[in-house]
Amino acid sequence: MASSKVPVIVVGPNGKKLGRPVVSALVESDDCVLVGGVTRPNQGVVERITGGHGAVIAGSFAALARESPVETLPDSTVVFYAVKGDDLIAPLKDAVAAGFRTHVIGSTAIPDITHEAMRNFADNGQVVLEAPNFSEEAVVGDWVVEKVAAALRNHDAGVQEVHHGEKADVPSGTARMWGESIARGRGQRSDTVFLGAPGAGGQFGRRSDVHDVHIVSRRLGGVPGEHEAMFASQYGALIVTQRAYSSKGFAQGALRAMRWAAGQEKPSFYTMRDVMGLL
Numbered sequence: 001m002a003s004s005k006v007p008v009i010v011v012g013p014n015g016k017k018l019g020r021p022v023v024s025a026l027v028e029s030d031d032c033v034l035v036g037g038v039t040r041p042n043q044g045v046v047e048r049i050t051g052g053h054g055a056v057i058a059g060s061f062a063a064l065a066r067e068s069p070v071e072t073l074p075d076s077t078v079v080f081y082a083v084k085g086d087d088l089i090a091p092l093k094d095a096v097a098a099g100f101r102t103h104v105i106g107s108t109a110i111p112d113i114t115h116e117a118m119r120n121f122a123d124n125g126q127v128v129l130e131a132p133n134f135s136e137e138a139v140v141g142d143w144v145v146e147k148v149a150a151a152l153r154n155h156d157a158g159v160q161e162v163h164h165g166e167k168a169d170v171p172s173g174t175a176r177m178w179g180e181s182i183a184r185g186r187g188q189r190s191d192t193v194f195l196g197a198p199g200a201g202g203q204f205g206r207r208s209d210v211h212d213v214h215i216v217s218r219r220l221g222g223v224p225g226e227h228e229a230m231f232a233s234q235y236g237a238l239i240v241t242q243r244a245y246s247s248k249g250f251a252q253g254a255l256r257a258m259r260w261a262a263g264q265e266k267p268s269f270y271t272m273r274d275v276m277g278l279l
Helices: 019-028 061-067 089-097 112-123 136-151 173-185 247-264 272-275
Strands: 004-010 032-038 044-047 056-058 078-081 100-104 126-130 154-164 194-196 213-219 225-232 237-244 268-271
Touching: 004 019, 004 089, 004 247, 019 032, 019 056, 019 136, 019 247, 032 061, 032 247, 044 100, 044 194, 056 061, 061 100, 078 089, 078 237, 078 247, 089 100, 112 126, 126 136, 126 272, 136 225, 136 237, 136 247, 136 272, 154 173, 173 194, 194 237, 237 247, 247 272, 268 272
Parallel strands: 004 032, 004 078, 032 056, 078 100, 100 126, 126 268, 154 213, 194 213
Antiparallel strands: 044 056, 154 225, 225 237
């Protein structure tokens, strides 16, 4: 393994929508290297990663350190999290306890108490980078909708998202992020973002105020992800749209985030806007 490569451990390496694509991208990467994976069962080696330079998937960080033939140095290793928000806090605490200091988090629907823990870790020596979506287009879209919202403060605004039928969280983390960015652009609190009722088809909520930001969700077929923000007046509309064609785009964005996080010496809480230099 070349010393210039960024070593990465993936938590949740078998997830179909993010874990597996990221593992595949790491195996093929020229400047990042997969040194192991951690999955839920609290046991030793679960499986060996094909093409992973001897890396194994283990049931805990302790088991990985004990069983892996690949040397893992916590100070220089990035831990990437591809687990559901409800399952994030335990491996995050375990990683910090094991001495890892750089964390890139791709979880969505993260509970408030876990978000608080993430920020506490960032305030106490950890590099924590959270990304509801690693798609570069989605991140730029989020930045754009905040700017548009600031310029079109008197327009109605709403977000619509469409994802594959297996996606559990409603709305998507990206749709929520876009809605909060619209509210922030208008100088409003995030609680003015109105979330459509959960369900396979999504539902429109009753409009209660002209400045509410409505989010509508749909779960259809195998759509990787689509987000659309509309700003409308009585006379016209502006629409910002992002479409994902493949989960490979998320994986490549995740690798970009890992490379960037590995170079950060200052412990803090970061987002993909920091990675992409969007101010």
